[in-house]
Amino acid sequence: MQNKYIRLLSLLLIVLLIPLAVWLRPGKFEEADLNSPSTQSRLARPAGFEKPCKDEHPEWRQAQTIDGVEIAESLACSPDNPYDIAAFVKGVNNVSMPTLMNTHLSEDALTKTDDLDGDGDPDIIRIKLEVIELNGKSPDGDFLIPGYDVLPGVQPGLWVFAPKTSDMAVKHYGSNQANYFLRAPSPVIRVEQGDQVYITLENTHYFPHTIHLHGVDHPWRTVDGGENDGDAHGGDMAVFPGDSHTYELKPRTTGTMLYHCHVQTDKHVMMGMAGMIIVEENRPNNWLQTFNIGGGHVRHPSVGVREEYNQEYDLHYQSVDKRLAKIIQEANDPRLIEKKMNREFNMTESRENYFLLNGHAFPYTLRDDLIVTGPNEKIKLRVANTQNSAVALHFHGHKATVTHYDGIKQPEAMQVIRDVVDISSAQRVDIKLDTTNDGLHNDGEGVWMFHDHVETGTTNDGVEPGGNISLVVYRDYIDGQGMPKLHDGAFDQFFTSAYYARETPMWATGEFAHLLGEAGPLAPNYLKITAFGLTVGLLFALVFYLVRGFKKGAAE
């Protein structure tokens, strides 16, 4: 027989011990405690670190003359291939065999003939484009081919137009990496006002596509009555796999325009099938660089541009939906890809995860998308936005003048000076970047960022810094490999896939790593664990004592 006062006391103890046990339970300590966990700062250099500049073709940087074509210096880490530029300027039919052998161009990729107006440059231009799939699934194994990294470790499936190519699509027999010629975005095409231009689409892809000339003066039908607007929407008028079709134009109006596929346009444009087409003003001896493939620097600008500017860059902003891009990596059968892409995937639920400038996201933009300048220069920027979202282009240290909207020159009084230029989908703006240090156009020399000020545009799938961040670098601030001179290893932590796979802390390197590195495991608080064990033990004992007493009482 238990004393009823002892029982009452036991009951009271139980009521008190329950909240004590809850408070003492081990999980509680992890939220906030004076004994904070140690910092793991042992990652002196993140895993998988790659050199910011691979320096594969230093000889491509210098100013040079190839087959009589003057090619300007380009100080970036990965400059464009000058032999390509020579062939783009003269036409494949007019360059020497050694030059052609240094390109990836097919013999009929670009022919230039017939000086119709007698002004010293060719006026009949024949262009052949193919459709290239980047990072597609291979039936030969578990790898993507031809591989094209938009940033460290990220290979979204992409489709691009490309000049008709020859030779291997990959760098060499032991590589799955695309050769430098096959990349995003679809290349910039330059033609001259009044040129008779024939653009033949040879569809080397498994889906139908077209070329729609957006904003470019072109007739609705070809001379022979054929389709000429690329407005096929997947019907029989599209160019089906293995077929080819020639679009004709003789543009009267100049300006920065677009071309893009118009089959399943919502998907195909976002897959990468859009590029700039620029109609240059007619001038004597105006041999144009018909294609611009790479980081955007025009190394052989037109006569008209050279009259007003020291340099010219083409900036193409493009975004990627990682789920859409993955579809082409999930099957080899075009019927399955069609179903997944057009019927299962819903583009109204699409998201933009990667933001590319000329085919790369930061940090790879540092390799080929820099604007390199000196003071007192005037630089022409041709900017196109083929993203779904708007771009709010912002330059640090500069205010730029918008001279053209959608290719049309604005009257002088309407050429506004801004530090954020908004560019909606499919729009183009021509910008004059003036590097005169007057406190308005430029604040002085340095390494100035330029980026989309829609803040998601500077992330890689939500990890900052990334996206379309690039730099205006003054020549005194660029090193021998085309990298900006900042403190040593300034960009090292970003040249690794681990950073963008969210595996390393934002501040894993440098002097603050011991403060802001990864939080280590908690040191156990033995006193509290012991107290918790004792409390729970006492609770059980009391409950057992009470239950036993209750059973005995019932039996008596």
Ligand SMILES: [Cu+2]
């Ligand atoms: Cu298409």
